[in-house]
Amino acid sequence: MTMAIDALTTLLGAAGLITNPADLSRYAADASVQGPDMPLAVLRPKTTDEASKAVAICAQAGIPMVPQGGRTGLSGGAVPPAGAVVISTERMSGVIAVNTQAMTLTAWAGTPLQVVQEAARAQGLDYPVDIGARGSATIGGTVATNAGGIRVLRHGMTRRHVLGLEIVLPDGAVLSRMRGLVKDNAGYDLCQPFIGSEGTLGLITQVMVQLCPDEPFSALALLSLRDHAAALDCLVAARSRFGDRLSAFEGMWPDYLDAVCTTWSLVPAPFATPGFAVLLELRARADAQLDGFQDWLGELMEAGLVDDGIVARSHDEERRLWALREAVGEVDAQLGPHISFDLSVAVDQLGQFCHACDRKLRGVQAAGQVIKVGHLGDGNVHILVAHDGSDASVTAISRSVYCVLREYNGSVTAEHGVGRSKRDWLTACRDPVEMIALRRQKQIWDPKSLMNPHSILDLRASNTATLIRQPHRSA
Numbered sequence: 001m002t003m004a005i006d007a008l009t010t011l012l013g014a015a016g017l018i019t020n021p022a023d024l025s026r027y028a029a030d031a032s033v034q035g036p037d038m039p040l041a042v043l044r045p046k047t048t049d050e051a052s053k054a055v056a057i058c059a060q061a062g063i064p065m066v067p068q069g070g071r072t073g074l075s076g077g078a079v080p081p082a083g084a085v086v087i088s089t090e091r092m093s094g095v096i097a098v099n100t101q102a103m104t105l106t107a108w109a110g111t112p113l114q115v116v117q118e119a120a121r122a123q124g125l126d127y128p129v130d131i132g133a134r135g136s137a138t139i140g141g142t143v144a145t146n147a148g149g150i151r152v153l154r155h156g157m158t159r160r161h162v163l164g165l166e167i168v169l170p171d172g173a174v175l176s177r178m179r180g181l182v183k184d185n186a187g188y189d190l191c192q193p194f195i196g197s198e199g200t201l202g203l204i205t206q207v208m209v210q211l212c213p214d215e216p217f218s219a220l221a222l223l224s225l226r227d228h229a230a231a232l233d234c235l236v237a238a239r240s241r242f243g244d245r246l247s248a249f250e251g252m253w254p255d256y257l258d259a260v261c262t263t264w265s266l267v268p269a270p271f272a273t274p275g276f277a278v279l280l281e282l283r284a285r286a287d288a289q290l291d292g293f294q295d296w297l298g299e300l301m302e303a304g305l306v307d308d309g310i311v312a313r314s315h316d317e318e319r320r321l322w323a324l325r326e327a328v329g330e331v332d333a334q335l336g337p338h339i340s341f342d343l344s345v346a347v348d349q350l351g352q353f354c355h356a357c358d359r360k361l362r363g364v365q366a367a368g369q370v371i372k373v374g375h376l377g378d379g380n381v382h383i384l385v386a387h388d389g390s391d392a393s394v395t396a397i398s399r400s401v402y403c404v405l406r407e408y409n410g411s412v413t414a415e416h417g418v419g420r421s422k423r424d425w426l427t428a429c430r431d432p433v434e435m436i437a438l439r440r441q442k443q444i445w446d447p448k449s450l451m452n453p454h455s456i457l458d459l460r461a462s463n464t465a466t467l468i469r470q471p472h473r474s475a
Contacts, residue, residue, distance in 0.1 A: 004061035008043060011053055018042035027086045028079065030071045032421060035079040039086045046091045048166060048174060048205040055203060056172025058085060059450055066452050067199035069110060069141025072133040074340060075419025077198045077455045087203055089140050095119040103211040104163055104180050109140025109204045125211040128155040132329055140204040146196030148415030153377035154247040158195065164208035165191045170446040178208055193441060198417050199452040201445040215283040219290045220318045221297055223278045224271045224308040228351030231278050231376055233305055238280060241296055245289060248281035249377035250325050256371040260327040264334045267327050271308050279325050328373050328382065335369065337389035339397055340382060343405055344414030347379040353408045354381060360400045361385060366393035380414035402428040418456045
C-alpha cells in the first residue's frame with residue numbers, strides 16, 4: 001500500500017494527490033449521503049495518460065477505486081468504501097472541440113454540464129440533456145449515470161446522445177471510441193456498457209456527444225387539473241397538437257403543492273385551490289412555431305379538461321413557474337430524515353401506481369409525510385417519504401414501496417442510478433436471469449471487482465443465492 005501511494009505521488013505530484021485527512025472528507029460523500037469512511041487518497045489526474053497509469057498502479061496493488069465527478073448523485077454511487085481511493089475528474093475539465101458540421105462536441109469528463117450546454121449554444125446548437133444540478137454535475141458523471149432530467153420526453157436519456165467515449169479500464173488499459181461515427185455496425189457497441197454503469201466498469205475520461213439545433217423560443221404554462229387521469233388526457237392532446245415541439249411535461253401532486261406552497265412557504269401558491277398541477281413546455285426554432293398555444297389551452301378549459309392555468313409571458317415568469325417544480329431540491333431540511341424514491345412505471349399506469357403506494361404507505365407505521373413530483377411524460381415519479389431516521393423505518397418503507405413497484409413491473413430507479421442505496425433492492429425490478437447477466441457483465445470488464453465495488457452489485461458470495469432465488473415476474 002505504501003509503495004503504491006509513493007508511486008502515485010511521483011506520478012501525480014502534489015496537485016494531483018490528496019492524502020491530508022482534513023481535505024478528504026468532502027470526497028467521502030455525494031449529494032445523498034456522507035460515507036462512514038474516508039478514502040485512502042484522492043487521485044486527481046489531468047490527462048488520460050495520468051489516469052491510465054494511476055489506475056494501473058492501484059490495480060496492481062489491489063486497491064479499490066471509486067470514480068467521482070461533481071458528486072451530485074442521489075444514490076450513494078460515488079461514496080467510497082473503506083480502503084478505497086477516489087479518482088476525481090475535477091482536473092480533467094474543459095471543452096475540447098465543437099464541430100458545427102457534424103454537430104458534435106468533445107469534452108473532458110470533468111467538464112460541468114452547463115459549460116457543455118453554453119459551448120454548444122454559442123455555436124447555435126444545443127446539448128439538450130438538462131438537470132437541476134447542471135452547474136456542478138459533470139458530463140462524464142451524467143454519462144456514467146445515464147442522466148435523464150426535465151426534457152427526456154422530447155430528447156431521451158443521455159444514452160441517445162453519446163457518440164463516443166474514452167475509458168480507462170480497471171487494469172489501466174485505455175479503450176477509445178472517439179471516431180464520431182453516426183453509423184458503425186462493426187461488432188458489439190463497446191460504448192454502451194459504460195453508459196449508466198455508474199463507474200463500476202471503468203473511468204470515463206473523454207466524451208463525444210451529438211448536438212442538435214438550438215431552440216431558443218419557448219412557451220410555458222402551469223395548469224391545474226382534476227387529477228392524474230386528466231393530466232394524462234392533456235398529455236395525449238399536447239402530443240397530438242404539437243408533436244415534437246412538446247419538450248417537458250412535469251407533474252406535481254396535491255401533496256407536493258400543499259407542502260412547498262402552504263406548509264413550508266418555499267414558493268408562492270399559484271392557484272387558490274391546490275389540485276394536480278402540470279408544467280407544460282414547448283420549444284421551437286422560431287416564434288411562429290408556437291402560435292396557437294394559448295388558443296389550444298383555451299380549448300382545453302372549455303372542454304373541462306383544465307380547471308385553471310397560468311401562461312408565462314416573459315423569461316422571468318418562466319423562471320418563477322419552473323421554481324415551483326424545482327422546489328423539490330429545497331425540501332430536505334423541511335422533511336428531515338426521508339427516503340427519496342426515483343421510480344419508473346409505464347406512463348399509463350403512473351397514476352394508479354401512485355395511488356397504490358399511498359394506500360400501502362398509510363399502513364406502514366414508520367412512514368411519515370409523503371410528497372410526489374415527477375416527469376409525467378416518461379413515467380418517472382419521485383416519491384419522498386419522511387421517517388424517524390432509523391434503519392428499521394428505512395427498511396419497512398422501502399420494502400412496502402418496492403413491493404408495489406414489483407406488481408407494476410417498474411424500475412427501482414428511473415434516472416438517479418442504483419448506487420449503494422438501491423443495490424439491495426435491485427431484484428424488485430430484475431429477474432434472476434437479468435441478475436446473472438448483470439453480474440457477468442461486471443466480471444468481464446472488472447474481474448477483480450476493483451472499480452466502485454459496492455455500487456449496483458455486491459459480488460460477495462453470501463449475496464449470490466439471495467439474488468438468484470427471487471421469483472420470476474410475469475409480464
